[in-house]
Amino acid sequence: MQNFSYLCARFLKTIQSKRQYMANFQKLTPRSEDYSKWYNELVVKADLAEQSAVRGCMVIKPYGYAIWETIQAELDRRFKEKGVKNAYFPLLIPKSFLSREAEHVEGFAKECAVVTHHRLMNDPNGRGVVVDPQAKLEEELIIRPTSETIIWSTYKNWISSYRDLPILCNQWCNVMRWEMRTRLFLRTAEFLWQEGHTAHATKEEAEDYARQMLDVYADFACIEAMMQDGKALQAGTSHFLGQNFAKSFDVQFLSKENKYEYVWATSWGVSTRLMGALIMTHSDDNGLVLPPHLAPIQVVIVPIFKKEDDLNKLLVKLNPIADQLKALGIRVKVDTDEKYTPGYKFADYELKGVPIRLAMGGRDLENNTIEIARRDIQTKETISIDGIVEKIQSLLEDIQRNLLQKALDFRIANTREVNSYDEFKEELKKGGFLLAHWDGTAETEQRIKDETKATIRCIPLADLPGHKNEPGVCMVTGKPSAGRVVFALNY
Amino acid sequence: MQNFSYLCARFLKTIQSKRQYMANFQKLTPRSEDYSKWYNELVVKADLAEQSAVRGCMVIKPYGYAIWETIQAELDRRFKEKGVKNAYFPLLIPKSFLSREAEHVEGFAKECAVVTHHRLMNDPNGRGVVVDPQAKLEEELIIRPTSETIIWSTYKNWISSYRDLPILCNQWCNVMRWEMRTRLFLRTAEFLWQEGHTAHATKEEAEDYARQMLDVYADFACIEAMMQDGKALQAGTSHFLGQNFAKSFDVQFLSKENKYEYVWATSWGVSTRLMGALIMTHSDDNGLVLPPHLAPIQVVIVPIFKKEDDLNKLLVKLNPIADQLKALGIRVKVDTDEKYTPGYKFADYELKGVPIRLAMGGRDLENNTIEIARRDIQTKETISIDGIVEKIQSLLEDIQRNLLQKALDFRIANTREVNSYDEFKEELKKGGFLLAHWDGTAETEQRIKDETKATIRCIPLADLPGHKNEPGVCMVTGKPSAGRVVFALNY
Numbered sequence: 001m002q003n004f005s006y007l008c009a010r011f012l013k014t015i016q017s018k019r020q021y022m023a024n025f026q027k028l029t030p031r032s033e034d035y036s037k038w039y040n041e042l043v044v045k046a047d048l049a050e051q052s053a054v055r056g057c058m059v060i061k062p063y064g065y066a067i068w069e070t071i072q073a074e075l076d077r078r079f080k081e082k083g084v085k086n087a088y089f090p091l092l093i094p095k096s097f098l099s100r101e102a103e104h105v106e107g108f109a110k111e112c113a114v115v116t117h118h119r120l121m122n123d124p125n126g127r128g129v130v131v132d133p134q135a136k137l138e139e140e141l142i143i144r145p146t147s148e149t150i151i152w153s154t155y156k157n158w159i160s161s162y163r164d165l166p167i168l169c170n171q172w173c174n175v176m177r178w179e180m181r182t183r184l185f186l187r188t189a190e191f192l193w194q195e196g197h198t199a200h201a202t203k204e205e206a207e208d209y210a211r212q213m214l215d216v217y218a219d220f221a222c223i224e225a226m227m228q229d230g231k232a233l234q235a236g237t238s239h240f241l242g243q244n245f246a247k248s249f250d251v252q253f254l255s256k257e258n259k260y261e262y263v264w265a266t267s268w269g270v271s272t273r274l275m276g277a278l279i280m281t282h283s284d285d286n287g288l289v290l291p292p293h294l295a296p297i298q299v300v301i302v303p304i305f306k307k308e309d310d311l312n313k314l315l316v317k318l319n320p321i322a323d324q325l326k327a328l329g330i331r332v333k334v335d336t337d338e339k340y341t342p343g344y345k346f347a348d349y350e351l352k353g354v355p356i357r358l359a360m361g362g363r364d365l366e367n368n369t370i371e372i373a374r375r376d377i378q379t380k381e382t383i384s385i386d387g388i389v390e391k392i393q394s395l396l397e398d399i400q401r402n403l404l405q406k407a408l409d410f411r412i413a414n415t416r417e418v419n420s421y422d423e424f425k426e427e428l429k430k431g432g433f434l435l436a437h438w439d440g441t442a443e444t445e446q447r448i449k450d451e452t453k454a455t456i457r458c459i460p461l462a463d464l465p466g467h468k469n470e471p472g473v474c475m476v477t478g479k480p481s482a483g484r485v486v487f488a489l490n491y
Numbered sequence: 492m493q494n495f496s497y498l499c500a501r502f503l504k505t506i507q508s509k510r511q512y513m514a515n516f517q518k519l520t521p522r523s524e525d526y527s528k529w530y531n532e533l534v535v536k537a538d539l540a541e542q543s544a545v546r547g548c549m550v551i552k553p554y555g556y557a558i559w560e561t562i563q564a565e566l567d568r569r570f571k572e573k574g575v576k577n578a579y580f581p582l583l584i585p586k587s588f589l590s591r592e593a594e595h596v597e598g599f600a601k602e603c604a605v606v607t608h609h610r611l612m613n614d615p616n617g618r619g620v621v622v623d624p625q626a627k628l629e630e631e632l633i634i635r636p637t638s639e640t641i642i643w644s645t646y647k648n649w650i651s652s653y654r655d656l657p658i659l660c661n662q663w664c665n666v667m668r669w670e671m672r673t674r675l676f677l678r679t680a681e682f683l684w685q686e687g688h689t690a691h692a693t694k695e696e697a698e699d700y701a702r703q704m705l706d707v708y709a710d711f712a713c714i715e716a717m718m719q720d721g722k723a724l725q726a727g728t729s730h731f732l733g734q735n736f737a738k739s740f741d742v743q744f745l746s747k748e749n750k751y752e753y754v755w756a757t758s759w760g761v762s763t764r765l766m767g768a769l770i771m772t773h774s775d776d777n778g779l780v781l782p783p784h785l786a787p788i789q790v791v792i793v794p795i796f797k798k799e800d801d802l803n804k805l806l807v808k809l810n811p812i813a814d815q816l817k818a819l820g821i822r823v824k825v826d827t828d829e830k831y832t833p834g835y836k837f838a839d840y841e842l843k844g845v846p847i848r849l850a851m852g853g854r855d856l857e858n859n860t861i862e863i864a865r866r867d868i869q870t871k872e873t874i875s876i877d878g879i880v881e882k883i884q885s886l887l888e889d890i891q892r893n894l895l896q897k898a899l900d901f902r903i904a905n906t907r908e909v910n911s912y913d914e915f916k917e918e919l920k921k922g923g924f925l926l927a928h929w930d931g932t933a934e935t936e937q938r939i940k941d942e943t944k945a946t947i948r949c950i951p952l953a954d955l956p957g958h959k960n961e962p963g964v965c966m967v968t969g970k971p972s973a974g975r976v977v978f979a980l981n982y
Contacts, residue, residue: 053588053644054581054632062576062660069577085553086560090545091582091634091665091681092604097544098611099619113583114608114622115634118669120589120601128590131605131631140622141545143582143606143634153544163830169553174582174665178609190582339654 030285035229039280043184046288046351048275056182056189060272063352066296068192068275072172074293075194075270078216084168084196089150091174092141097149100248111178113143113189143176148241148267151197152249159263161254162201166209170196175271185276186233186491193271199246199263201253206264210240213268226411227280230431232457232488235277238268276491282376282403288353289376291403292396299325299332299392300354304342304361311336314360317385321358324389330396350375355399356392376402412465417484421475424487428454433488435467437481439474448476448487458486521776526720530771534675537779537842539766547673547680551763554843557787559683559766563663565784566685566761569707575659575687580641582664583632588640591739602669604634604680634667639758642688643736650754652745653692657700661687666762676767677724677982684762690737690754692744697755701731704759717902718771721922723948723979726768729759767982773867773894779844780867782894783887790816790823790883791845795833795852802827805851808876812849815880821887841866846890847883867893903956908975912966915978919945924979926958928972930965939967939978949977 028045029037043049048064060068076086092115119135122128144150151169158164172194182188196213200206217236227233246252246262255261282289292298301322303314318334325332335345342359349357357373364370370388373380376399383391414432418424424436438444438456449455460483463469469483519536520528534540539555551559567577583606610626613619635641642660649655663685673679687704691697708727718724737743737753746752773780783789792813794805809825816823826836833850840848848864855861861879864871867890874882905923909915915927929935929947940946951974954960960974 050648052581053585053641054583057581057583059581059645060579062578065578066576068579085557087553087556088551088559088683090543090548090550091667092545092548094544095611095620095622110611110620111609112611113606113632114611115604116607116622117605118602120586120603120605120633129586129601131586131607141604142611150544154550157541176582192579 028285028287031228038285039276040184042279042283042288046353048279048288049184051184054189056179058182058184058188058190060192063296064275067278067290067294068272070294070296071270071274071278072194075216075220076172078220079170079194079196082168082212082216083166084170086171087169088171088173089147089154091144093144093147093150095140095142097153098142100149111180112145113176113178115141115143144173145175145177147171147173147175147195148197148245149249152245152251152265155197155199155263156249156251159199159251159253162256165199165201165253165263166205167199168196168209169198170194183276185272185279188272191272193269195269196267198266199251200266201255201261201264203242203264206266207240210238210266210268213266214238217268217270221274221277222407222411225277225281225407226414226433226488227277227491228410229280230414230489232433232455232490233273233277233280234457234490235274236268236270239266241265241267281407283353286378287351289403290353290355292355292400295353295355296331297333297349297352297354298330298396299356299358300345300349301332301334301358301360302342302345302349303334303336304359310362313365317365318358318360321385321388325392328389328393330393346373356395358388358392374399415464415467415486417467419475424454424475425452428452428487428489431489433457433486435464435484436475436487437472437483438485439477439479439481441477441479444474444476454487454489456485457488457490460484460486519776519778522719529776530767531675533770533774533778537844539770539779540675542675545680547670549673549675549679549681551683554787555766558769558781558785559763561785561787562761562765562769563685566707566711567663569711570661570685570687573659573703573707574657575661577662578660579662579664580635580638580645582635584635584638584641586631586633588644589633591640602671603636604667604669606632606634635664636666636668638662638664638666638686639688639732639736640740643740643742643756646688646690646754647740647742650690650742650744653747656690656692656744656754657696658690659687659700660689661685674767676763676770679763682763684760686760687758689757690742691757692746692752692755694733694755697757698731701729701757701759704757705729708759708761712765712768713898713902716768716772716898717905717924717979718768718982719901720771721905721924721979723924723946723981724764724768724771725948725981726765727759727761730757732756732758772898774844777869778842780894781844781846783846783891786844786846787822788824788840788843788845789821789887790847790849791836791840792823792825792849792851793833793836793840794825794827795850801853804856808856809849809851812876812879816883819880819884821884837864847886849879849883865890906955906958906977908958910966915945915966916943919943919978919980922980924948924977926955926975927966927978928963928974929976930968930970930972932968932970935965935967945978945980947976948979948981951975951977 028041031038046063047061049058049060052059116137117131117135118137119132120129121132123130155167158167174190174192176190179187179189198209200209217238225233225235243262243264245265251263252260253263278294279288282291301318303311303318305311305314322332322334346357353375355375359371368385369382370385371380371382374395411433415435416427416432417435418427424434427434445456460469467484471483472481473479474481519532522529537554538552540549540551543550607628608622608626609628610623611620612623614621646658649658665681665683667681670678670680689700691700708729716724716726734753734755736756742754743751744754769785770779773782792809794802794809796802796805813823813825837848844866846866850862859876860873861876862871862873865886902924906926907918907923908926909918915925918925936947951960958975962974963972964970965972
């Protein structure tokens, strides 16, 4: 009987595993039907991330993490060109530090993970482990929601003279904010990010540096990006912080003129939220679409074979192509795995957004041809393998440009002027960026947010494509406006 | 009066800052006088790390972190050549997970940071922030001391068929163990590491993989290294874990033969403790000595100038040298900072262990010469700048070889045979590795450890240099011994 129920359980597991295997290639919910559902399905099916056993904390799966690694490598290189050095500061922050900067506490610190004890012990009743009540900490420690306080308390010891400035530090780390409603990458309790914290001798230098880092981000990806549902998603920030932290932690330096002055600060960061933006900007109903510059696999080569002997013949042609691509710095994978069929592989690489897929079978071998498929516009053709390496190299750049242009075109097409508050409310339902006049006050901004949920995403300093930047009157109060600003609903 | 005390405080701060500046170049305590003190001073003075405001947690300073980054890059490349993929698993682990693997709990889980609450609130008495008693978690969460439990609970969802195996995952992350006595890098409450966790279909494949990863580590650095005080320091581990975790988390797969089987596991890791080993293996009384392969700056170029015009003339010669070195992949820094004197810079780069220092002044410019100083053996000479790039390239390899050979020679010179327990105890005082016969039982091993603190560091499978591996009798019990094993005191 026990054996029978064991077999039943096994049988169920077999069916479930088969079902799971098939589910992976069931069509995604179309974006037009439910954009949010499409996103959630895509993140899981493309093996990017999944919910963990810990509420609100995600597991970033190998393929998702590989994309994050390419993002990291690209950004890290650009930071280092700007003189930034990486460092590492403690995960835990004494509770009292968070009281030092009152504004800071208002901002994030309330919903956070609090460490109160430092030991577990065997349960006296024999049921696993329990917290040892004897091991209560004198002062509670907070898992960093951000590191300004611990970093500026450290900078106090590093800075005494103008000679010690600037300090241009960044750290790549995990942070934690106790979010109630979470979505993979977009909002999770634990997430990965980089946080840059710089210290400068003058206001001008700090302001300039904050702007430079904004340029680094903008050059890397549009950081105030429009998703395909017309909502805005902010994935990076760069702030000039004035002397607030220097004053809270008493960080002063002796200037060249022999005077004590407070240090000027900036902070800037992007997080794994950027993964969400990347997914939502380019992907389609068939799965992920990755810009080649950020794709962990830029080119996949799939030999089509039945016998090992056939495979070996194909590899004689394919391996040199792969080697030449690698020598050019192109990330290429030759997939010789016999556990999966070519059909499975094609569907999987499409779902995972690999920009270029090459396939070669016996007939191609005879004809000196290869099939080349392009993920972004879903075309495929059979071409001669002569000159294939150069063709791929230029095709990757074409795809990169095409995806960027498409995203820009989409943003331009979905950015429009509105001239009254009623029109604003009506147009907001259609999504996109709305260019409207605003009187420049925080009160009006808040009123618009409360009434419509829309927020100001950007205050253009120059004309936007097709939209001249001219003064006018606020759509809400009728007071003067220096120029239109960009409103949108956002993630 | 207030102003006067302000000035006094300022004056004190000036003196302190001056003192701190000078202290940096005070001689380190010689190794022969106090090895432990020498290490502690070196870590701080060479700007590698410092204690933070949080008990037992260190700040890894930019220069120390840059060394860790070169270690990471080197290891990560080698892991990826072995098919490893990086991923990220949650920081927090439900308390109940730690009860699942009883042995595991015995091992590390007791001294750890426990998260019990998820919110702070303003103190009703107006004194900063306090923990909100309403926000108590239903189940406490533990900051990972290691991730086997959370990873294997995840693998359960990833593995159903032999097609899903092997899984070769690694993560670079922070972990936390509540250590009572801490030392920078060697033992800290929070540390950084990589932890690889692989899942295999067969015992043989898992055992083989654990061995392969041991080879990766051994090829990168000797992972059971001897420090200059003759103690052993283990910086990396690679374990074959059998089916323990698969059984605890019920991770089974359907084999090719259509049978359900438990998955086989390995785990392997190195931590920032490796930084401690790196520092202690090669450095001297003048500061850090870094092997070129791991030095963030391999060559520093210091132009010696008074006026900007002189600097520009020097840079006409020096920049092309730097560019050629960079093109060869050599990490080079041209230090044109006017805030520090050449003397300060020389002392600082010596302390920081930069393998090669080049210096050029006005006379060198006239003579087409350059001064080249080698950190490892503290030599310097003035040579023609013709062929300087090739000279540096080969010199870096010489230094790398020299340091490795020196460490090996030191280990050989300090490894000796002992033939009785009395001799063992006597020789142990002098430090080094002792080759002694042991009866192969855990009881005898424990007795030796209890009585002498020495542990078995290695069971040689072949002859060690100068020592033939032959059977004998245990120095403690007189029972048969298959061959000598290596004993040492350790960190």
